[in-house]
Amino acid sequence: MKKLILIFVGIVCLNFVLAQQPITGGQQINISEAPWQVLLKLNGNYGCGGSIITPNVILTAKHCVKGLNPNSVEVVAGVTCKDEVTKDNIFNVRQIVTHPTLDIALLLLNSNIPVTNKTRSINFRSSLDEQYYNVGNKVSVSGWGWLTPNGYNPSQCLNSVDVKIISNAMASSQLGQTVRNYEIATAGVGNIRKGACHGDSGGPLVIWSDIIKDYVLIGVVSWGRARCIGDNTNSPSIFVRVSKLVSWINQYVPRHELLIRDNEQDIGLEPNPTFKAWQSPDIWLADHNFKKIPVWDIYKYKYCYIAVRVKNIGYSTSTGKEKVYINWSNSSLRSYWPSSWLQPSIPFFTIATGKTITENGIDIPSLKPNEEITLYVLWDIVRNIPDFELAHKFCWGFALLARIVNNYEQGLYSYPFPNPLTTTYAKYFNGFAINDGSQIIKDNIYLQMTPLCHIEKPYTIGFNQLKTNGKYKLGDFAEIYIVLSNDLMRNLNKETSKNIKIIDKTSVLLQSANAELSFNALDKKDGNYFIGTKVHFISDKIPEYNEFEFNMTLKVQDEPEETLNFTAIRDENIFFKADANVDKKKVVKAHEEVLLSSNVIADNAEYVWFDGKGNKIGEGSHISTIPDRSQKYKVSITKDDDGYRSYDEVDVVAVDGVINSISPNPASDNVVVRYRLSDNTPSAALHISNLQSTLSIAYPLDINATEKNISLSGFSSGTYIVKLLIGGTVVDSQNLIVY
Structure with a gap:
């Protein structure tokens, strides 16, 4: 049996190593799929992995950095492959903090890692929820370690593999080494070993949370079988449980964190997994008595207060050196920070579209953990919004943005995103929130x-x-x-x-x-x-x-x-009702002109008529139309000044055909019956009968023609009835005299 060394809390064991575990059985991923993942350079050489838990704190394994000084450790963030590394991706370490008993270390950085789609922190505090550690849970581990067992072949690019949590008892049995209660074990499925291997120590084990709609860090790669020899039945990967580290980590993460919520569900995770743009409950308007006022009442005031609620969700008292800055902008479906909030006017009008309301900021006093405060700033609306009356006329809407500037931040603006949508900032930063005043x-x-x-x-x-x-x-x-x-x-x-x-x-x-x-x-x-x-x-x-x-x-x-x-x-005082009528009986002959009319309301209004197919046929309170079929006619009355509208309908039943004339009449030898049929007539005929109904002759009609020449040979003198039948139904009739 080959002898290997396990370094763990000062104990020497056989057959296992705590040395740089990498990924086997996985596949290459882009860093944007695991933006919390970092790569460590140890004495100039690529080694372990780690996780961003705050912009300036990295969580890794203690055995990776044991005995090293901060100057010999560099953190590489935001790269998929090692050949992408530039000086912009490298962050220096100012302090290494090691856990007193567990294989865990924190790297405290000299500067913040910017928040982008390739670099952001991962939620570690939710790891306290024990459901994430259930046996059988699907989890993922990532890193730049060995790609195959028993071979020194570290990956040049980031790889990840999905594995399942197994019981510590099973892992202990497979390894012949106790897996303790502060550890977690995983194994893959199938013939090829899947899991961590040399080169990935300190890297993240993560699980997707349907609760917060984001990944949660639950483990740190620690140890496993030497050279990853074995398969999924006897070579599990072992991690330190993050739930055992939260209280210890809280001593070294930023001592306080101030939050302005994006929405009611926002608990301070960055990015906010429940993000809903423009709906901050911590920004509102108040009157001179500090009573909340509806946004649509803003036009009643020359000034009002903007209220911003700030809460310390951290673990120690804030410094009291932070400030809140407030901007307004016209409501927009797509805005950018800061350009959309500082523009002088919109293209079509002279209405200003954005401005900083608090030029010097509002001081936030020291807040104890879980303490909150509501700050009020007087907003001189008329002075701050040029052409306010014009804005009111066009039912202009506005939005408010509140942002916290920390005492250590350089300047008022920062641009970590290549496409700086306002909502991106709000989603990724706890101290940045927006509330749409609503288009009124x-x-x-x-x-x-x-x-x-x-x-x-x-x-x-x-x-x-x-x-x-x-x-x-x-x-x-x-x-x-x-x-x-x-x-x-x-x-x-x-x-x-x-x-x-x-x-x-x-x-x-x-x-x-x-x-x-x-x-x-x-x-x-x-x-x-x-x-x-x-x-x-x-x-x-x-x-x-x-x-x-x-x-x-x-x-x-x-x-x-x-x-x-x-x-x-809705203005509750407005009421009127359209009333549509027709000048004749509601049963008319097809292609006969009728007059449609509606009531006339007191205010200036637009009257529009539509046929049964919804086509516009005319404007005005009275119009003429020629129906070619039975249908409903609808009138729409719309007030000019406020757009209030009412509808009514009138049924006009139009027969499908009509006898226009019989000529000559009286007649002796021949007669011409002129008729008109609707466009959708299936079949038609003329029937001529005497008054005694002892004679009845049918004459089929050409539905595409408009007249029928009929010989009266054999007709006795007298009065006859000429009937037009459509589909066997009489739709019109006229008398004919034969002499």
Whole structure:
């Protein structure tokens, strides 16, 4: 038997090693799939792995760095393969902290690792949930270690493998060595050994959590059978349980952490796995008595207070040197930090679209662990928002952004993301939150168009109507239209869009509470891409409540969702009802002109008529039309000033054919019957009979013709009835005199 050395708490054992375990039986992955993974350089050589648990703290194995000083250890972050390493990926270590008894060490860095899609911390505190350690759970281990057992072949690129947790008793039996209660064991399935091997010590064992919708760090690669010899039945990988480390780690992670929540479910994880854009419950408006006010009442005030709630979710008292900065911006479905929050005006109007409200910031006093405080800043709305009255006229909406600047942060802005969407910052940073003041639809049709900018891949915009007091949705009492710029409409994918109706070249009607627009990748970088909303309340539908909320959500692959909120407010004092009528009996002859009319309301309004197919046939309170078939005619009355609308219908039953004339009449030798048939007539005939019904002659008609020449030879003098039959049914008749 080959002799190997196990270094663990000062004990020498045989046949096992605590030396640099790597990945076998796995496959190459991109660092963006495990952005918490780091590679260590030890005395200039690549060795172990580690995990980012905060931007400046790395968790690894003690045996990897034992006896080394900080200057001989470097942390490489954000690379998939070793040949990608540059000086920008290397972070220096200022201190090595080793656990007093376990195979664990912390590397405290000189600087923060920036948060990107390739580098971010992993949640380790949720490892306290023991369900993650259940036998049979599927888990993943990653690293740059050996690819095959019993061979020195460290991988040049990051690999990962899925394995399952096995019981410590089983692992102890397989190894002939006790696996202790502060450790966890895994094994693969199949003939090829799967698990950690030389070169991956200190690396992460992670599990997906359906609770927080993110990965949780539950283990640190520690030891296993020498040279990874064996298979899945006798060569498990052993890890230190992270749940045994949390209280010890908390002594060395940043001593406090201040949180402004993104949503009600936000508990301070970075990134926030429950992220919902623009809905921070910790940012709101208040009046001079510090009472919360609805956002739609902002236009009643010349000034109000902006309230921001901050909580210390860390483990020690904060320094008292932090500040909160607040910005406002016009509501937008797609915004960028900081450009969207500092722009002077939007393209079509002179309304400013963003500004820092607190130029010098608001001091945050020292907060004890779990202590929170609400800070108030006076907002001089009229002075801060140029042309405020113009903004009000166009039902302009606004959003607020609050961000915490720590005493150690360099400057007010940082740009760790290549595409700095505002929502990306909010999702990844606890001290960065946004709240959409909501687009207000009140006393007018909403007119503002939201810019989308250029999106280079297919995307969707979904619509969700929220229930008011759990009962009613906006669509129960209103019509919701989406207005698209010409360039945006051109890229609409009509086949994959859901529950919509194209109205015209720029308008789409939402036909359900969860409609969705699908778009192709936008074809012109310099195109004008705008989207807006129109709401028409039905004036004769009186809801129990007058405030309705709905939102539109932009979904682009690999980007945080962007949600724009709307609040539509019905004026309870508005009521009118359309009343449609026809000037003749509701049963008329096909192709006979009729006059359709509606009541006239007191206010200026638009009157539009539609046929049974929904086609517009005219405008005005009175119009003439010639029905070719039986159908319902609908009138829409829409008030000019506020868009309130009412509908009514009138049934017009039109027969499918008519006898236009019989000539000559009286007649002796021949008669010409002129007739007209509707377009969808299947068959038709003329029947001529005398009054005594002793004579009846049928003449089939050509449905494409308009007259029939009939010989009267053999007819006796007298009065006859000429009947037009459609499908065997008499639809019209006239008298004929023969002499």
